[in-house]
Amino acid sequence: MSTTRRRSTGSPTGVARKELILRSAAKVFAEKGFSSATVRDIADEADMLSGSLYYYFDSKEAMVEEVLVEYLDRMVRAYGIAVADAKGSTDGLERLIAQALRGLVDNREHVTILQNDWHYVRLMKGIVDRQHQIEKVWLDTIQKGIDAGVIRSDIDARMMYRTIMGAIQAVIRWFNPRGRVSIDQVITIQTAILVDGIRAAA
Numbered sequence: 001m002s003t004t005r006r007r008s009t010g011s012p013t014g015v016a017r018k019e020l021i022l023r024s025a026a027k028v029f030a031e032k033g034f035s036s037a038t039v040r041d042i043a044d045e046a047d048m049l050s051g052s053l054y055y056y057f058d059s060k061e062a063m064v065e066e067v068l069v070e071y072l073d074r075m076v077r078a079y080g081i082a083v084a085d086a087k088g089s090t091d092g093l094e095r096l097i098a099q100a101l102r103g104l105v106d107n108r109e110h111v112t113i114l115q116n117d118w119h120y121v122r123l124m125k126g127i128v129d130r131q132h133q134i135e136k137v138w139l140d141t142i143q144k145g146i147d148a149g150v151i152r153s154d155i156d157a158r159m160m161y162r163t164i165m166g167a168i169q170a171v172i173r174w175f176n177p178r179g180r181v182s183i184d185q186v187i188t189i190q191t192a193i194l195v196d197g198i199r200a201a202a
Contacts, residue, residue: 018056020046022070025063030109034064034117064113065124071110072130075103079137089145094195096138098187100168104175105183111172135161142198152198164194 024045028037039060043050057063082099086092104111114121121127138161145151151160167190175186 017048017052021048021053021056021063022067026067026109026113029064029067029117030112034060034113034120061124064117064121065126068110068113068121068124069126069130071107072127072134074107075099076130076133076137078103079134083137083141086141088150089141089148090150090195090199092141093145093151094191096141097164097168097191097194100165101171101183101187101190104168104172105177108172111169115169115172138165150200152200155198160198167194 021042025037025042028041028045031037032041037060039053040050042060042063043053046053053063057066078099079096082095083092086095139157142151142157142160146153146157171186171190175181175183177183
């Protein structure tokens with residue numbers, strides 16, 4: 001599945017209105033779910049007329065794709081920086097875990113949409129492409145650790161990746177940014193559990 005994005009004006013007002021629509025769409029999709037949300041819901045959230053949204057987007061599908069692509073692009077860049085600054089494969093994996101957890105907390109609405117409406121968005125080309133980019137960064141980092149003998153070689157790299165990401169994504173279900181446990185504490189605990197579990201024996 002692919003969607004077509006309409007043009008937006010190049011003026012500051014046009015850019016600002018499109019950003020407002022995307023913020024409003026992320027909130028509505030996260031709260032109501034993609035299938036239940038309507039263009040009118042998004043327009044109401046943005047305090048705009050429904051017809052105005054169609055100047056920027058062809059459809060509700062185009063909105064959700066751009067909302068998620070913008071988020072995934074940020075994560076691709078963040079993961080690239082994380083591994084570029086790493087001192088070895090284990091350090092790289094720890095940095096990826098930390099970045100994933102911070103990205104989850106900072107983009108709760110986007111992660112909620114991906115988790116709850118994956119069956120609707122998983123075939124959108126923009127999302128498929130970026131998911132592959134993210135997966136490649138993680139798998140390359142894990143494989144380098146296996147090749148270097150610092151990560152266990154008896155577990156498939158893809159299985160490690162999926163297990164780690166599953167544990168990270170579950171955090172959104174219970175983590176409270178205003179609670180007593182900080183995201184830094186969560187990162188420390190998750191990193192210890194996940195990385196120590198796949199670290200090669202000395």
